[in-house]
Amino acid sequence: MNVVDSSGWLEYFANGTNVDFFAQPLADADTLIVPAISIFEVFKRVLSQRDEAAALQASALMQLGRVVVLDESLAMSAAKLSHELKLPMADSIMLATARHFDAVLWTQDADFENLLGVRYVAKGVPA
Numbered sequence: 001m002n003v004v005d006s007s008g009w010l011e012y013f014a015n016g017t018n019v020d021f022f023a024q025p026l027a028d029a030d031t032l033i034v035p036a037i038s039i040f041e042v043f044k045r046v047l048s049q050r051d052e053a054a055a056l057q058a059s060a061l062m063q064l065g066r067v068v069v070l071d072e073s074l075a076m077s078a079a080k081l082s083h084e085l086k087l088p089m090a091d092s093i094m095l096a097t098a099r100h101f102d103a104v105l106w107t108q109d110a111d112f113e114n115l116l117g118v119r120y121v122a123k124g125v126p127a
Helices: 006-013 019-026 036-049 052-062 072-085 089-100
Strands: 002-004 032-035 066-068 104-107 118-120
Touching: 002 006, 002 019, 002 089, 006 019, 006 036, 006 052, 006 104, 019 104, 032 036, 032 089, 036 052, 036 066, 036 089, 072 089, 089 104
Parallel strands: 002 032, 002 104, 032 066, 104 118
Antiparallel strands: none
């Protein structure tokens, strides 16, 4: 199972330097877990940088994976991770979701560097 952080989705949609790194987990929708907060973040960014049609298209592609909503159990797990690891809210939700599903978290967000269960690549550095 795989979770791609919002930074990875945005890199993929922008055909950025690390597109090949993120193409691997995004190629198999059957093993893709998509935290709903990631849809929020990506939709908002694409909407602000492009337009609503592009944001809707990005969202539709993300929804090919299994979308996971934030319930009370996941929220408490994320809060504990946020406290323990000093992660921002959205990052802690991504990590808690990945850990809940025993999935690998793919990211270029430096907040996740060196964390267990994370595949990290530095932003702007091809994998």
